[in-house]
Amino acid sequence: MPDAMDTIETPILIVGGGSVGLALASDLGGRGVPCLVVEQNERPADHPRATAINARSMEFMRRWGVADAVRQAAAPEDFPHTALYCTSLTGFEIARIERPHHGGRAPTAMSPERAQRCNQIWLDPILCERATSFKSTQLCFRWRFEELRQEAGRVVAIVHDLARDERRRIAARYLIDCSGGHSPIRRALGIEMSGSPYIGYHLSIYVRAPQLWTHHDKGKAALVNFVEPQGLWRNLVTLDGRELYRFGLRGKEFYDDPDKVDVERLFAEVVGKQIPHEIISVRRWTARNVVADRYQVGSVFLAGDAAHLNHPASGLGLNTGLGDAVDLGWKLEAALAGWGGPGLLASYEIERQPVGKRNVGHADTSHANDRNQKPDPAIAEDSPQGARARREMGEAIVRAQTRKFVTDGIALGYRYEPSPICWPDGSPPPPDSVSEYHPTTRPGSRAPHAWLSESRSIIDMFGRGFTLLRFGAGAPDVRSVEQSFARRAVPLTVATITDPAIGQLYERRLVLVRPDGHVAWRSDALPPDPLALADRVRGADAVALGTAAKAEALPIGS
Numbered sequence: 163m164p165d166a167m168d169t170i171e172t173p174i175l176i177v178g179g180g181s182v183g184l185a186l187a188s189d190l191g192g193r194g195v196p197c198l199v200v201e202q203n204e205r206p207a208d209h210p211r212a213t214a215i216n217a218r219s220m221e222f223m224r225r226w227g228v229a230d231a232v233r234q235a236a237a238p239e240d241f242p243h244t245a246l247y248c249t250s251l252t253g254f255e256i257a258r259i260e261r262p263h264h265g266g267r268a269p270t271a272m273s274p275e276r277a278q279r280c281n282q283i284w285l286d287p288i289l290c291e292r293a294t295s296f297k298s299t300q301l302c303f304r305w306r307f308e309e310l311r312q313e314a315g316r317v318v319a320i321v322h323d324l325a326r327d328e329r330r331r332i333a334a335r336y337l338i339d340c341s342g343g344h345s346p347i348r349r350a351l352g353i354e355m356s357g358s359p360y361i362g363y364h365l366s367i368y369v370r371a372p373q374l375w376t377h378h379d380k381g382k383a384a385l386v387n388f389v390e391p392q393g394l395w396r397n398l399v400t401l402d403g404r405e406l407y408r409f410g411l412r413g414k415e416f417y418d419d420p421d422k423v424d425v426e427r428l429f430a431e432v433v434g435k436q437i438p439h440e441i442i443s444v445r446r447w448t449a450r451n452v453v454a455d456r457y458q459v460g461s462v463f464l465a466g467d468a469a470h471l472n473h474p475a476s477g478l479g480l481n482t483g484l485g486d487a488v489d490l491g492w493k494l495e496a497a498l499a500g501w502g503g504p505g506l507l508a509s510y511e512i513e514r515q516p517v518g519k520r521n522v523g524h525a526d527t528s529h530a531n532d533r534n535q536k537p538d539p540a541i542a543e544d545s546p547q548g549a550r551a552r553r554e555m556g557e558a559i560v561r562a563q564t565r566k567f568v569t570d571g572i573a574l575g576y577r578y579e580p581s582p583i584c585w586p587d588g589s590p591p592p593p594d595s596v597s598e599y600h601p602t603t604r605p606g607s608r609a610p611h612a613w614l615s616e617s618r619s620i621i622d623m624f625g626r627g628f629t630l631l632r633f634g635a636g637a638p639d640v641r642s643v644e645q646s647f648a649r650r651a652v653p654l655t656v657a658t659i660t661d662p663a664i665g666q667l668y669e670r671r672l673v674l675v676r677p678d679g680h681v682a683w684r685s686d687a688l689p690p691d692p693l694a695l696a697d698r699v700r701g702a703d704a705v706a707l708g709t710a711a712k713a714e715a716l717p718i719g720s
């Protein structure tokens with residue numbers, strides 16, 4: 163490494179200022195934890211990728227104070243989040259899957275927030291503004307990470323300041339790799355990715371087509387999959403609900419030679435006629451369904467696409483990455499503040515890698531279901547055989563693919579099990595469903611939503627330190643727990659909730675919620691050893707750490 167350069171010191175270096183890097187910087191900023199973000203590009207990306215922001219991600223946006231901004235940037239409140247299957251927009255409809263909990267602002271029973279459709283081209287500037295509103299956050303565009311070295315207790319990175327063509331050395335206590343699917347850091351650390359051997363080759367075409375829905379009879383829909391005798395290889399994704407779309411093509415021939423693709427013809431075919439439109443930009447991309455074998459090496463942590471890649475058809479890559487950022491944020495704060503135990507940061511991989519595998523496995527299955535469809539050759543024919551083929555295929559699609567689009571269980575029902583920093587209570591697990599969310603306070607779960615007042619959810623209480631909830635006026639006196647947490651300098655707030663309905667929802671008279679909103683412990687009685695509880699949840703329980711390390715991870719596709 164070069165020597166004659168000053169060293170920039172920062173507690174946390176985030177490589178990559180995409181959505182996940184910016185989300186982590188936002189979370190850390192809110193905690194007053196300084197960080198430096200280096201991003202090789204000049205500004206946030208301007209070609210659309212992720213659009214589906216699920217309810218859990220919207221809960222994070224709410225915590226960061228940007229949920230309204232995201233909603234305003236998203237498709238209009240009344241725009242339906244329908245997934246439509248048809249032969250073309252002016253052709254035959256085959257299937258329609260509604261998503262009743264998506265869009266708009268009326269809360270559901272599950273969450274104070276609804277899933278929104280806000281593409282990264284609008285989300286990233288919102289996160290960027292929030293991250294840089296903190297004096298403690300520094301964001302350097304056109305700084306490219308080049309190499310790293312791990313020394314005792316710190317990471318030293320060399321970055322290339324592209325504007326000045328100068329190298330800079332950055333020394334950090336922790337480096338968080340948010341550099342996306344092509345992560346140079348993951349490669350430098352020799353971390354493999356495992357999972358499905360499938361590789362999909364795609365072309366993504368950014369199109370402006372004002373009021374497209376006035377040119378056909380299928381109405382507004384968020385996603386349209388075109389079913390043709392050759393299979394399902396093109397789709398149309400609504401972006402702003404007004405005039406912007408992402409037109410997708412799957413095929414190696416498109417990927418290999420984008421300049422030769424007759425985009426105009428292919429677009430006119432799926433609409434079924436010529437309509438006014440403009441092609442804004444065209445990009446190639448590949449899809450894989452794989453998860454990094456390790457999320458941590460020493461002081462380096464992988465988050466977002468650097469850690470897991472999945473076909474985007476189920477809308478999970480970004481949402482999973484935002485979950486990584488939220489799991490890491492408070493643990494980094496605790497480690498730097500000194501109250502985090504030696505196992506706290508190690509729990510990141512133990513908790514988040516199974517979630518990555520679950521979501522990637524779901525995306526893999528869902529995409530294979532579409533990809534492997536073999537439509538009847540008569541599917542687009544105006545004939546009795548065509549009508550029968552469409553009816554049969556439509557039924558099969560709704561049966562198999564509702565779980566691709568209705569994913570409340572994936573969004574809200576993920577649990578950290580095993581986790582060395584949660585205290586299992588031996589209760590039977592609730593059903594593990596993709597589509598349905600079953601509220602529970604079983605340790606490791608997201609603490610459920612309930613309204614405390616017209617606009618304040620119980621989940622609005624979580625975010626900073628730990629929260630110990632007492633349910634009912636007769637709940638045990640928790641002074642011993644408070645004293646134990648204070649002895650270990652673990653931030654704790656105690657709150658008493660007297661609403662019996664919320665008490666019933668929370669299932670126990672005492673529920674301890676972590677700063678990320680997951681339940682760490684619950685009981686009807688005081689913990690027999692409150693100091694042991696404080697040590698467990700701050701990652702300082704050596705026995706629990708040893709046990710969790712041996713626990714088996716879920717295989718992909720489970």
Ligand SMILES: Cc1cc2nc3c(=O)[nH]c(=O)nc-3n(C[C@H](O)[C@H](O)[C@H](O)COP(=O)(O)OP(=O)(O)OC[C@H]3O[C@@H](n4cnc5c(N)ncnc54)[C@H](O)[C@@H]3O)c2cc1C
Binds near residue numbers: 202366447467479480
């Ligand atoms: C067509 C498409 C549609 C999608 N739709 C959805 C969806 O609906 N919902 C969903 O949840 N997900 C979706 N995804 C996935 C989603 O886009 C990704 O999961 C998400 O962008 C990951 O965010 P990230 O911050 O981890 O990585 P990225 O967004 O890729 O950001 C990584 C950043 O790191 C920077 N970087 C890379 N190398 C360096 C370096 N050496 N030095 C400095 N900076 C560097 C890059 O410039 C980039 O800005 C979609 C993806 C695609 C391709």
